[in-house]
Amino acid sequence: MNDLKVVDARCKYCGIPLRLMVDAGYDHDPMKLLPLACCNNCGDTRIDWRQVNWRIARLVSLLIANPGNEKIKESAIKGFKVWVPEYLRLTGQFTRRTPTPWNDEIAHILADDPKKAGDTLKSLWPLKPKATQQMIEV
Numbered sequence: 001m002n003d004l005k006v007v008d009a010r011c012k013y014c015g016i017p018l019r020l021m022v023d024a025g026y027d028h029d030p031m032k033l034l035p036l037a038c039c040n041n042c043g044d045t046r047i048d049w050r051q052v053n054w055r056i057a058r059l060v061s062l063l064i065a066n067p068g069n070e071k072i073k074e075s076a077i078k079g080f081k082v083w084v085p086e087y088l089r090l091t092g093q094f095t096r097r098t099p100t101p102w103n104d105e106i107a108h109i110l111a112d113d114p115k116k117a118g119d120t121l122k123s124l125w126p127l128k129p130k131a132t133q134q135m136i137e138v
């Protein structure tokens with residue numbers, strides 16, 4: 001087993017200090033890893049978030065491809081009621097802030113104007129993640 005080299009870094013998403021353990025036998029410049037480093041909370045949350053985001057995007061695509069189709073709209077609203085609350089939970093977990101509370105009206109706003117879904121979802125995010133002094137001291 002090779003020795004480990006310690007490299008200090010910061011999470012690319014929330015800025016929390018990280019300590020990377022790089023195998024001394026790693027053939028590349030470990031400093032190139034620094035911009036990719038993220039903490040477990042941000043990394044795990046982003047993986048889940050990507051899957052939920054994909055499901056919402058699929059519903060939005062169906063609505064855009066089938067304007068005026070009430071059956072698809074109804075089905076999309078049902079889907080939004082499942083996936084958008086999960087999206088909100090994950091944005092709260094990612095930002096370490098209280099998520100925007102779910103409200104059925106959000107599903108109707110998305111279904112009524114699917115072309116603005118990106119802006120609608122963006123408006124539901126809590127503020128950007130930021131490392132707090134408490135996180136740094138852990």
Ligand SMILES: [Zn+2]
Pocket residue numbers: 011012013014015016038039040041042043
């Ligand atoms: Zn992080």
